[in-house]
Amino acid sequence: MATAESTNPTALSAPVARAAAAPSIQVAAPSRREFLYYIWGASIALLLGQASAGLIWFAFPRFKEGEFGGAFAFNPEELPGVGAAPTSVPAGRFHVTQTSEGLRALYGVCTHLGCLPKWVPTNGRFECPCHGSKFQLSGTWIEGPAPRNLDIFIATVTYADGTTVETPAEGGAIPLDADREITSIQIDTGARIIGDLHP
Ligand code: FES
Structure with a gap:
């Protein structure tokens, strides 16, 4: 026995219609200026990381007791x-x-x-x-x-x-x-x- 839902043509076609109406998503490639901003940001992050590592290196003793330098x-x-x-x-x-x-x-x-x-x-x-x-x-x-x-x-x-x-x-x-x-x-x-x- 056919149900009301399966026999109603509008119930089947609505999702198809929404999908057809959805806008297509396009990913734009970064512009040259954006690309340079990314490079600049990565360079700053790298420099900050190196500076932090240097501070930690000097903040803690590097030599054990009984070892030259300690x-x-x-x-x-x-x-x-x-x-x-x-x-x-x-x-x-x-x-x-x-x-x-x-x-x-x-x-x-x-x-x-x-x-x-x-x-x-x-x-x-x-x-x-x-x-x-x-x-x-x-x-x-x-x-x-x-x-x-x-x-x-x-x-x-x-x-x-x-x-x-x-x-x-x-x-x-x-x-x-x-x-x-x-x-x-x-x-x-x-x-x-x-x-x-x-x-
Ligand atoms: S006198 Fe000692 S290294 Fe020259």
Whole structure:
């Protein structure tokens, strides 16, 4: 039996008529000006992304503890006596020395052309094997083509009472208090003070 809907010709033809009446959709190609705007916008986004990545890179430490460029825990028991041969830490490229002025962490790279001066016990000084520059236990230049004293890393000494002393910002030694126990010494190989030029 035919239903009223199937036999009504207008009910079948209405959707067909709407479809026929719908406008066709056409996608226009971007104009040259729009295309340049897209390129410009993408370039700005790329630059902003690179700048953000750079900020994040500098905001967080890149070196682990005990890795050159980062902080080193130096055992206070290895602190040399006043005037004694330095304690060298090859992984950190520094020498810890103690003079009558106090403690220094000397960067172990020659200020001439970057060779590695060695401590020569018989002469009581650092001597560079490349061009003969020589430095005192304090890092002070003695002779040779090196233009300045050895550079210094910032050290932090912590006493048992919790107080700390740090390498002065202008360089030099940390005076040590012999009456107080040192519980830790930290050397920051990421913080270098450039040695003074010699006269
Ligand atoms: S690199 Fe040390 S004296 Fe030249």
